[in-house]
Amino acid sequence: MLKPVSIAVDPGYDRVGIAVFEGTTLLHSECFTTLKGDLPDRLLAVHERVRLLIQEFHPISLAIETLFFNKNQKTAIAVAEARGAIVVAARAEGVSVHEYSPQAVKIAVTGSGNATKDGVIRMVSRLVALDTRARLDDEYDAIALGIAHTAHNAHLRPLR
Numbered sequence: 286m287l288k289p290v291s292i293a294v295d296p297g298y299d300r301v302g303i304a305v306f307e308g309t310t311l312l313h314s315e316c317f318t319t320l321k322g323d324l325p326d327r328l329l330a331v332h333e334r335v336r337l338l339i340q341e342f343h344p345i346s347l348a349i350e351t352l353f354f355n356k357n358q359k360t361a362i363a364v365a366e367a368r369g370a371i372v373v374a375a376r377a378e379g380v381s382v383h384e385y386s387p388q389a390v391k392i393a394v395t396g397s398g399n400a401t402k403d404g405v406i407r408m409v410s411r412l413v414a415l416d417t418r419a420r421l422d423d424e425y426d427a428i429a430l431g432i433a434h435t436a437h438n439a440h441l442r443p444l445r
Contacts, residue, residue, distance in 0.1 A: 291438075292338060292380075293348040293431030295423050298327045298367040301334065302427030305342045309435050311413045312342065316424040324363055332370040339378045347375040348434035350426070351386045385433055390426075393433035405429050 288308030295302030298319060305313040317334045319327040339347075349372065352365050375382050388398040395408045406425045409415075412432055 289346070290342050290344040291346045291348060291431065291434055292335075292342065292344040292375075293427045293434055294335060294371050295350060295426035295430060296331075296352075296364055296368045296371055297423060298324060298331060298363045300421065300423045301331055301367070301371075302421070302423030302425070302430075303335070303338060304424070304427040304431040305338065305344065306431045306435055309432075311415070311428065311431070313338075314420070314424050314428055316421040324366070328366055328370045331367050332374045335371050335374040336378065339375065339380055344380055346381045346383055346434070346438065347371070348383050348385060348430050350390065350430055351384050353387050383434060383438065385430060385437075390429050390433040393436050394429045 288310075290305065290307050290312070293304045293306070301317040301319075303313075303315050303317060304311060317331070319330045349368060352361065352368060372382050385393075391400040391405060392398045394400070394412065395404050397404075400408075402422060406422075409425050409428050409432065413428055415428075
């Protein structure tokens with residue numbers, strides 16, 4: 286019996302971490318990088334990449350991190366716009382959207398909401414079978430988000 290597929294996205298306009306799970310098995314992960322240029326073009330690229338992965342893997346749900354405000358308001362606004370592009374891509378394809386705070390992800394993966402980024406990466410490597418290729422933090426963040434989403438939603442059903 287097939288397990289539900291979900292996609293987890295660590296949002297950004299420059300780099301986007303993406304992980305696709307079937308149940309608790311990681312099917313695909315990547316760090317998608319947009320080409321330098323105007324923000325609207327980068328947002329379109331993010332939207333299209335997420336939409337294409339949704340069409341390829343047919344997830345029933347998408348997990349996304351809530352926005353973490355940093356000191357740079359311009360960056361925070363651009364990331365918020367990227368989140369919007371990702372959410373619209375999911376909803377346009379009939380995929381439910383679930384949001385998690387960075388702290389909730391850390392708790393689900395490590396047991397501590399104060400875990401360091403290195404601590405999260407170490408636990409991700411223990412919880413999920415990964416190949417040996419190098420990964421950027423954004424990709425690890427998406428995998429961690431997918432682990433948290435799977436743990437919190439064992440019985441998701443499609444919206445369609």
